[in-house]
Amino acid sequence: MRLYRLIRYDIKNGICSRLYLYVPAAILCSVFTIGFYMSLQNRNLENEKLTIINILLYFFEGKEPFSPELGNAFVFPVVWLFIFLYSAFLTLNYPYSNLTGYGVQVITRTKSRKLWWLSKCFWVFLTTFLYFAVWYLVSLVLSLILHIDLSIQYSERICAELLDMKLQSVQAGSVWISLVILPVMTSVAVNLLQLCLGLFFDRIYCFLASAVILFASTYFQTPLLIGNFAMVKRSVMYQENGMDFTQGIIACVALIILSIGAGFWRIRKYDILKKHERGLQQEAEDD
Numbered sequence: 001m002r003l004y005r006l007i008r009y010d011i012k013n014g015i016c017s018r019l020y021l022y023v024p025a026a027i028l029c030s031v032f033t034i035g036f037y038m039s040l041q042n043r044n045l046e047n048e049k050l051t052i053i054n055i056l057l058y059f060f061e062g063k064e065p066f067s068p069e070l071g072n073a074f075v076f077p078v079v080w081l082f083i084f085l086y087s088a089f090l091t092l093n094y095p096y097s098n099l100t101g102y103g104v105q106v107i108t109r110t111k112s113r114k115l116w117w118l119s120k121c122f123w124v125f126l127t128t129f130l131y132f133a134v135w136y137l138v139s140l141v142l143s144l145i146l147h148i149d150l151s152i153q154y155s156e157r158i159c160a161e162l163l164d165m166k167l168q169s170v171q172a173g174s175v176w177i178s179l180v181i182l183p184v185m186t187s188v189a190v191n192l193l194q195l196c197l198g199l200f201f202d203r204i205y206c207f208l209a210s211a212v213i214l215f216a217s218t219y220f221q222t223p224l225l226i227g228n229f230a231m232v233k234r235s236v237m238y239q240e241n242g243m244d245f246t247q248g249i250i251a252c253v254a255l256i257i258l259s260i261g262a263g264f265w266r267i268r269k270y271d272i273l274k275k276h277e278r279g280l281q282q283e284a285e286d287d
Contacts, residue, residue: 003119006115006116010119014094014095014123015126015130018094021090022090024086025135029134029135029139034146036058037148048155049153050149051148051152051154052139052143052149053151053153053175054158055139058162059079059179060083060183060230060232062077062234063218063219063231063234064233065221066220077218080218080230081218083183084187084230085211085214087128087132087190088214090131091191092194092203094123095120095198096198096203113268114264114267116267117264120195121195124192128184128191131187136180152172167238177245178235182229185252185256186229186230188256190214193255194209196259196260196263199266199270213227221234223248226251229245229247229252230248
């Protein structure tokens with residue numbers, strides 16, 4: 001019952017009262033989707049059958065493995081980076097601001113730091129799911145408005161000419177894993193790691209750590225950088241020796257468990273009163 005009350009408190013104060021933060025995501029999703037749709041006309045591809053899968057491939061294509069010896073300049077995948085960086089930003093402030101002010105009273109009343117930590121982990125899960133739901137829902141609505149096909153198929157020509165992407169044999173299960181399951185799981189894993197690091201370091205450094213992981217993932221292809229698993233151009237759908245789906249799911253689950261476990265260990269020794277005093281001092285300086 002105490003956990004339920006904490007979760008309800010977090011939903012009310014950490015989600016319902018912060019719904020305005022999802023508006024930029026909806027706007028950018030609309031801009032990216034319409035921009036991709038308009039690019040078909042610029043490339044004389046308006047007669048090609050555009051599907052919602054093409055749109056999602058555009059969102060989560062990422063970056064092909066970089067080869068410096070080819071002499072090509074490295075270009076960051078802007079859309080992919082924005083999606084995951086904004087997700088990390090959404091889950092950055094609320095948990096730590098909850099350690100000051102009324103949040104301290106909540107912890108005191110529940111008499112359980114572990115339950116407080118568990119509720120924050122659940123909040124990260126829920127916030128991340130809701131954030132990606134916004135992306136998928138806006139894409140769906142715009143697809144209906146623009147008469148974009150909603151089938152699980154995709155246009156190979158559009159992928160080749162607009163995304164420079166020629167996929168291997170693609171099955172429906174692979175599409176769901178690469179465009180829905182792994183992006184969401186990867187984001188949850190990064191956000192929970194950021195949440196855990198917040199118990200050790202200042203939140204700005206935690207966000208920088210998330211950014212470094214994501215930026216490094218676009219440059220280096222290695223399972224040690226979890227962002228690789230959320231890029232279609234790093235997966236077995238795009239390259240023969242690409243990142244394995246099963247390995248990606250295992251890596252995400254392992255990082256999630258590690259972050260939650262480390263947080264349980266840290267919160268037992270965390271000086272909440274010191275954090276509270278520091279927060280009050282910061283508010284006084286801001287005034």
